[in-house]
Amino acid sequence: MKRRQVIVVEDDRELGELVIEALGMELDCDLHLILDGTQAMQWLSSDLAPEDVPGLIILDMHLPGVSGLQILEYLRSKPSFDDTRVVVTTADSMLLDKARHKADWLLLKPVAYSHFAEISRWYNAQLENRSRKAPAKG
Secondary structure (H helix, E strand, C coil), rough: CCCCCCCEEEEEEEEEEHHHHHHHHHHHEEEEEECHHHHHHHHHHHHCCCHCCCCCCEEEECCCCCCHHHHHHHHHHHHHCCCCEEEEEEEHHHHHHHHCCCCCCEEECCCHHHHHHHHHHHHHHHHHHHHHHHCCCC
């Protein structure tokens, strides 16, 4: 079975790497950093196999190319991303408000390492709850 995919879409490389490090301490998954909104949208809109659909996306709102809000709206319009959890990060409280009913978690920057440790624990709990509700095979 393929490992769960988690992507971080953040144009600040240093912050993106910090997020990857924090998530990697808690999550058993494949972590990917994407530094540009256009690249993220190209990857997400490609023909992803079901096992390649990310289970978690950490999404900055201010990105070069395609904005985080556009990406979030795209994700929420596609049934293939129904089980994808999205954490929005931004320093812009007005953008956070626009994402409020579309994102699973909202973070106002500046963010701390501990925020992502907490998100990792929350996401692991989401996975546990989902596996408990899944029907038994056989």
